Amino acid sequence: MSSSHIKRLMMPRSWPLPRKTSVWVQKPNPCGHSLENCMPMTLILRDIMGLAHTKREAKRILHSRKIMVDGKIETDPGRGVGLMDVLTIGDDNYRCILDTNGKLRYRPITKKSADSKICRITGKSTIKGGITQLHLHDGRNILLESDSVYKTGDSIVISLPDQKIKSHLPIKEGALAYLTGGSHIGETAQVRETIVKRSSKANETIFDDFGTVSEYVFVIGKEKDLPLEDEK
Numbered sequence: 001m002s003s004s005h006i007k008r009l010m011m012p013r014s015w016p017l018p019r020k021t022s023v024w025v026q027k028p029n030p031c032g033h034s035l036e037n038c039m040p041m042t043l044i045l046r047d048i049m050g051l052a053h054t055k056r057e058a059k060r061i062l063h064s065r066k067i068m069v070d071g072k073i074e075t076d077p078g079r080g081v082g083l084m085d086v087l088t089i090g091d092d093n094y095r096c097i098l099d100t101n102g103k104l105r106y107r108p109i110t111k112k113s114a115d116s117k118i119c120r121i122t123g124k125s126t127i128k129g130g131i132t133q134l135h136l137h138d139g140r141n142i143l144l145e146s147d148s149v150y151k152t153g154d155s156i157v158i159s160l161p162d163q164k165i166k167s168h169l170p171i172k173e174g175a176l177a178y179l180t181g182g183s184h185i186g187e188t189a190q191v192r193e194t195i196v197k198r199s200s201k202a203n204e205t206i207f208d209d210f211g212t213v214s215e216y217v218f219v220i221g222k223e224k225d226l227p228l229e230d231e232k
Contacts, residue, residue, distance in 0.1 A: 003027070004078065012036040016103040017047055026055075028080030032139010038082025038096070039104055041067070041074065048106055049089070066090050070117060071161030081106070082138060083180065086114045086160060095227055100186035107227035116166060118225065120218050121154050153194070155219040169219045177205070178226060181216035188223055
């Protein structure tokens with residue numbers, strides 16, 4: 001079996017699929033998302049959305065060019081659609097989130113919400129010409145003319161598909177955070193303090209009743225920015 005597949009028993013716990021129906025399951029193509037935080041397009045169309053019965057049908061849907069990810073037409077059946085990505089199928093829009101059980105969910109959102117996306121800044125670097133490069137959680141990089149106010153751990157809201165920065169969401173006291181790992185995964189809480197460790201230990205973020213490693217903290221604007229619950 002090629003490296004484009006993994007055994008179902010070994011697939012990430014975040015994938016909401018049964019483990020014992022068959023031996024193999026498709027793996028997403030390499031992308032900016034980690035394996036735990038995305039699923040390949042074929043599985044989403046067939047097993048999650050129920051729009052296709054077979055992989056061949058899923059490919060046919062993709063070739064109709066009516067599927068978009070983050071505002072761009074997508075035809076690759078192995079394309080990973082991951083955390084915070086916007087998936088558009090015809091006239092319907094969905095955003096990928098992690099629920100409180102740590103499972104990936106593709107939940108309906110409005111057309112207006114599909115025009116933007118919150119991205120977490122995972123790092124910064126300076127490239128030739130003194131230009132600052134922001135590294136985002138979904139693998140994309142954004143270039144800025146000057147050394148900016150943006151810090152690792154902050155979030156930015158970008159417009160889709162042109163990737164213009166619409167707003168800045170710094171990680172600071174009182175900021176609303178969405179947790180993408182740990183025992184409070186899928187929940188939101190207000191930041192009280194961030195502790196920067198001057199060692200190899202991970203930075204910590206403290207909330208009212210608990211603390212977690214800062215890597216799991218994804219700053220958002222308001223709770224309604226994410227489809228955290230299924231629409232009634």
